[in-house]
Amino acid sequence: MNAPTGVSTPTDTAQQADAAATVSRLNATFATGRTRPLAWRKAQLRALRDLLVEQEETFAAALKADLGKSPTEAYVTEIGFTVKEIDHTLRHLGRWLRPRRVAVPLALAPARARTVREPLGTVLVISPWNYPLQLALAPLVGAIAAGNCVVVKPSELAPATSAALAHWLPQVLDPQAVAVVEGGVPETTALLERRFDHIFYTGNGAVGRIVMAAAARHLTPVTLELGGKSPAVVEPGADLAAAARRIAWGKFMNAGQTCVAPDYVLAIGDAAPALETELAAAVTEMYGEDPAGSADYGRIVNERHFERLTALLADGRTVTGGEHDRATRYLAPTVLADVDPDAPVMREEIFGPVLPIVRVPDLDAAIAFITARDKPLALYAFTASAHTRRRLTAETSSGALAFGVPNAHLSVPGLPFGGVGESGQGGYHGRYSMETFSHTKAVLSKPLALDTLRLAYPPFTAAKSRLLRRFL
Ligand code: NAD
Numbered sequence: 001m002n003a004p005t006g007v008s009t010p011t012d013t014a015q016q017a018d019a020a021a022t023v024s025r026l027n028a029t030f031a032t033g034r035t036r037p038l039a040w041r042k043a044q045l046r047a048l049r050d051l052l053v054e055q056e057e058t059f060a061a062a063l064k065a066d067l068g069k070s071p072t073e074a075y076v077t078e079i080g081f082t083v084k085e086i087d088h089t090l091r092h093l094g095r096w097l098r099p100r101r102v103a104v105p106l107a108l109a110p111a112r113a114r115t116v117r118e119p120l121g122t123v124l125v126i127s128p129w130n131y132p133l134q135l136a137l138a139p140l141v142g143a144i145a146a147g148n149c150v151v152v153k154p155s156e157l158a159p160a161t162s163a164a165l166a167h168w169l170p171q172v173l174d175p176q177a178v179a180v181v182e183g184g185v186p187e188t189t190a191l192l193e194r195r196f197d198h199i200f201y202t203g204n205g206a207v208g209r210i211v212m213a214a215a216a217r218h219l220t221p222v223t224l225e226l227g228g229k230s231p232a233v234v235e236p237g238a239d240l241a242a243a244a245r246r247i248a249w250g251k252f253m254n255a256g257q258t259c260v261a262p263d264y265v266l267a268i269g270d271a272a273p274a275l276e277t278e279l280a281a282a283v284t285e286m287y288g289e290d291p292a293g294s295a296d297y298g299r300i301v302n303e304r305h306f307e308r309l310t311a312l313l314a315d316g317r318t319v320t321g322g323e324h325d326r327a328t329r330y331l332a333p334t335v336l337a338d339v340d341p342d343a344p345v346m347r348e349e350i351f352g353p354v355l356p357i358v359r360v361p362d363l364d365a366a367i368a369f370i371t372a373r374d375k376p377l378a379l380y381a382f383t384a385s386a387h388t389r390r391r392l393t394a395e396t397s398s399g400a401l402a403f404g405v406p407n408a409h410l411s412v413p414g415l416p417f418g419g420v421g422e423s424g425q426g427g428y429h430g431r432y433s434m435e436t437f438s439h440t441k442a443v444l445s446k447p448l449a450l451d452t453l454r455l456a457y458p459p460f461t462a463a464k465s466r467l468l469r470r471f472l
Pocket of ligand 1: 127128131135153154155156157183188203204205224226227228259377419
């Protein structure tokens with residue numbers, strides 16, 4: 001299961017043969033042109049939509065088994081989310097795919113120029129465990145919409161969801177065009193040795209580098225959807241009770257295992273004491289006095305992450321939470337105050353239900369704090385000041401910037417979703433998915449009849465040269 005990358009073992013050979021067979025089967029399908037017509041793409045998307053609606057309970061049960069997700073959260077953030085992505089794509093795809101006319105310079109007239117969207121071929125989607133359904137299927141929707149064949153590699157750390165996808169997708173989608181390959185590092189390594197036309201990876205930056213290096217061998221373009229520490233800036237003038245509720249909601253959904261969750265709070269000036277009280281109240285309001293008993297609160301995905309997270313609990317004064325139970329991988333929604341900016345909890349992405357609060361004196365210090373670190377996947381701010389909003393927009397860089405609400409930008413289909421710098425490259429959702437998984441081909445068409453280009457042909461007389469300089 002944990003064979004080092006690139007080491008060939010007998011099992012590797014079998015996995016390599018499987019990967020090679022899968023990719024050549026899909027390449028052969030792509031070569032037939034079957035995946036290109038709009039009708040085929042829409043039929044696949046409708047079939048996927050029907051599957052999600054009909055098997056909602058099956059997928060919700062898998063998400064419960066993997067992450068203790070409540071059925072409502074599973075619907076809102078995974079199943080229903082993907083259904084909406086499909087609906088949006090079905091509604092607009094015809095328009096997105098329409099060739100776009102482009103103006104032609106006078107010197108080339110008569111001629112027509114346009115851009116045409118063409119599928120890339122066979123693409124690989126590698127997805128993580130934290131939203132194991134959404135993060136496998138939303139890229140799949142874009143890849144199909146763009147007319148590609150697709151290999152989906154779900155995360156082995158969400159085995160129930162991975163098994164459900166491997167069982168159901170081939171039954172409703174064209175199995176010669178869409179394949180699900182289950183497995184961990186060896187299987188993914190074997191896939192990465194093949195030549196794909198695009199690789200779409202969601203997960204951590206260390207593996208992102210492995211993916212990018214493997215892609216480079218074939219000059220394959222990559223989209224990297226990574227993570228990082230997304231700050232939530234809170235100013236004292238904001239409605240702190242409302243801000244606390246929103247931050248608690250965004251942080252503690254899926255037990256903090258959300259790539260865009262607020263990782264830490266930067267509390268400006270004297271915002272911290274009131275915010276601490278309000279965060280504790282918000283946790284109680286959402287999950288009760290004992291969140292372990294709440295049907296709406298998730299669990300940590302595995303023991304390794306449980307160990308990693310509980311080691312961070314000593315990094316500040318506990319405002320609320322801290323309770324944990326190894327047997328059930330329960331870790332209470334936890335808020336830590338007076339956290340040192342250099343504490344371990346502030347060094348790596350937390351990716352769990354621990355929310356440190358770091359105090360900074362003013363907005364300048366908050367901006368300096370953010371820009372001194374890796375560019376985050378998202379930056380959130382809770383402020384009543386338009387001046388603050390303008391400054392954060394102009395003076396910081398992040399995958400996304402949201403005022404007043406965390407996580408929700410993902411559900412705006414017209415917004416691209418993706419990171420910048422260490423938080424990733426490329427974006428998707430809606431139209432951006434179709435763009436990610438297609439090539440914009442330049443098409444120029446000039447009739448042969450009128451040879452207006454004679455001017456450009458050698459020999460270049462002085463008169464021709466003058467005219468060329470003037471008109472080109
Ligand atoms: P993970 O462990 O499930 O890994 C992701 C995928 O990479 C899996 O399919 C896995 O099989 C594969 N993989 C793991 N090791 C590999 C290797 N050595 N070679 C090839 N493939 C390998 O998930 P994770 O990385 O723990 O996910 C959490 C991270 O992902 C966090 O940093 C989080 O912020 C980020 N994330 C980002 C987004 C986003 O959309 N930007 C969404 C979710 C998670």
